[in-house]
Amino acid sequence: MKMKFYHAVENKSKWSNRVKNFLDSADPWGVFVLGSTFVLMIGSAYLVHILQNDFTLFNTHQMQSRLGFAFLIFSGALFVFKACFFLYTLYHYFKYRPIKSVKDEELPTCTVIVPAYNEGKQVWHTLMSLAESDFPKEKLQLLAIDDGSEDDTWHWIQEAKEALGNTLTIYKQPENKGKKHALNHGFKEGVGEIFVTVDSDSVVNQDTLRNLVSPLVTNSECGAVAGNIRVLNNERALLPKMLDVSFVLSFEFVRSVESNLRTVLCTPGALAAYRRSAVMDCLTEWMDQTFMGELSDIGEDRALTNMILKRGHHVLFQRNAYAYTKVPENYRGLYKMFIRWGRSNVRENIAMSKYVFTNFRKDSKFGARLLFISQSVDIMMSYPAMAFMLFFVFSHPILFLSSTLFGVLLFTTFPVIFYARRYNLSESFWAYSYSILYTFGLFWITPYSIATVNKGGWLTRGLPSK
Numbered sequence: 001m002k003m004k005f006y007h008a009v010e011n012k013s014k015w016s017n018r019v020k021n022f023l024d025s026a027d028p029w030g031v032f033v034l035g036s037t038f039v040l041m042i043g044s045a046y047l048v049h050i051l052q053n054d055f056t057l058f059n060t061h062q063m064q065s066r067l068g069f070a071f072l073i074f075s076g077a078l079f080v081f082k083a084c085f086f087l088y089t090l091y092h093y094f095k096y097r098p099i100k101s102v103k104d105e106e107l108p109t110c111t112v113i114v115p116a117y118n119e120g121k122q123v124w125h126t127l128m129s130l131a132e133s134d135f136p137k138e139k140l141q142l143l144a145i146d147d148g149s150e151d152d153t154w155h156w157i158q159e160a161k162e163a164l165g166n167t168l169t170i171y172k173q174p175e176n177k178g179k180k181h182a183l184n185h186g187f188k189e190g191v192g193e194i195f196v197t198v199d200s201d202s203v204v205n206q207d208t209l210r211n212l213v214s215p216l217v218t219n220s221e222c223g224a225v226a227g228n229i230r231v232l233n234n235e236r237a238l239l240p241k242m243l244d245v246s247f248v249l250s251f252e253f254v255r256s257v258e259s260n261l262r263t264v265l266c267t268p269g270a271l272a273a274y275r276r277s278a279v280m281d282c283l284t285e286w287m288d289q290t291f292m293g294e295l296s297d298i299g300e301d302r303a304l305t306n307m308i309l310k311r312g313h314h315v316l317f318q319r320n321a322y323a324y325t326k327v328p329e330n331y332r333g334l335y336k337m338f339i340r341w342g343r344s345n346v347r348e349n350i351a352m353s354k355y356v357f358t359n360f361r362k363d364s365k366f367g368a369r370l371l372f373i374s375q376s377v378d379i380m381m382s383y384p385a386m387a388f389m390l391f392f393v394f395s396h397p398i399l400f401l402s403s404t405l406f407g408v409l410l411f412t413t414f415p416v417i418f419y420a421r422r423y424n425l426s427e428s429f430w431a432y433s434y435s436i437l438y439t440f441g442l443f444w445i446t447p448y449s450i451a452t453v454n455k456g457g458w459l460t461r462g463l464p465s466k
Helices: 002-025 028-050 052-064 066-095 122-131 153-167 179-189 208-218 238-260 276-287 300-310 331-353 366-380 382-395 397-411 413-422 430-441 445-451
Strands: 110-116 140-146 168-172 194-198 202-204 222-231 271-275 314-325
Touching: 028 238, 028 397, 028 430, 066 238, 066 366, 110 122, 110 179, 110 208, 122 140, 122 153, 122 202, 140 153, 140 179, 153 168, 168 179, 179 194, 179 276, 179 300, 194 208, 194 276, 208 222, 208 271, 208 314, 222 238, 222 300, 238 314, 238 331, 238 413, 238 430, 271 276, 271 300, 271 314, 276 300, 300 314, 300 331, 331 366, 331 445, 366 382, 366 445, 382 397, 382 445, 397 413, 397 430, 413 430
Parallel strands: 110 140, 110 194, 140 168, 222 314
Antiparallel strands: 194 271, 202 314, 222 271
């Protein structure tokens, strides 16, 4: 009995210390945001409880009208599809296993391409982290390309060259042409059997490169591999803390599922590996890609992935290949990044529709088609969802607020648990804050991206918009 009491006291003390350490390390503003999040959601749960009769009355009114009844039937069918799709993805997530690193003698020659634009000293840190990789030096070529920067980026690339010598090849484009042109130069100058692309605001682990390229050695059908992206600048700013939790779900759950279906939809610019022959096979098409009569200058990573998939290659994900990248720290930078991603998703979904229901590869295509359908449904439903939300806001504001916040509490619990099991419990709660931010502050991104899908420009990196 005394022993049980002792363990109970000890466990309580451990939890008290964890809470104390969290509060000591967290900034007051962050604690306030998390606290406010929980107050909102607990309040919403209480409102849902006391407004049960109002919800019943609302549903009754909807059922009595033809339009409302049709909406409920449609939304019910959509919910069933999404629930079944989630169970399907859950099954494939548990089946996923990253490929173990192959031996040194099995590793192919590799060219790592780092395009940089107005990155300052960060590009030096990127190149140093790559140079410290445990990849065989005689098989590794580093290639840094300054895309006409207007700051001291070229100076730091030269500093890296002085430190690394022949391991690093450098090139400065006379004017800013965009990331795609910088990568194209790297693809043409690189000598490796494998190309690896790394953003100039990212750093990698020592074993990242060898883990990343291993699937290309073990699977002859594999044309590209996506790395696992975490947030680099998440120590103090609130948005990066939220995005880090979001990234874990996006990569370690979603891309694990896609990888098990051999159809990762996007190899991220921050870290990706490509078989040389797969890139060269579609390089001209990639560089000449147009949308609505204009050359495409956004979403180069999703576009290249799409073209590699179209040619029948597998595209996989390596959970054990980490890169840490910088993300926006303010709302303006965040929504611009999401707009660029949103426009790219719409464009590439249209491109994918042209081949996904054909016999584009030898093995099963069911998973690829299901992923395409799910993403297409998300895109197409953005306008009806926004219209219903606005109707609900103006007609039943209290019901809208309470049900929406309660829904956030309910559906965000999965990413919270997922992150907590993979990494850290206290950090996982940022998923709730991020879901509230996205629901109320970023809900307009997809509809706006569809409406402006013809526009280009990097938005967050100083490139001109069209």
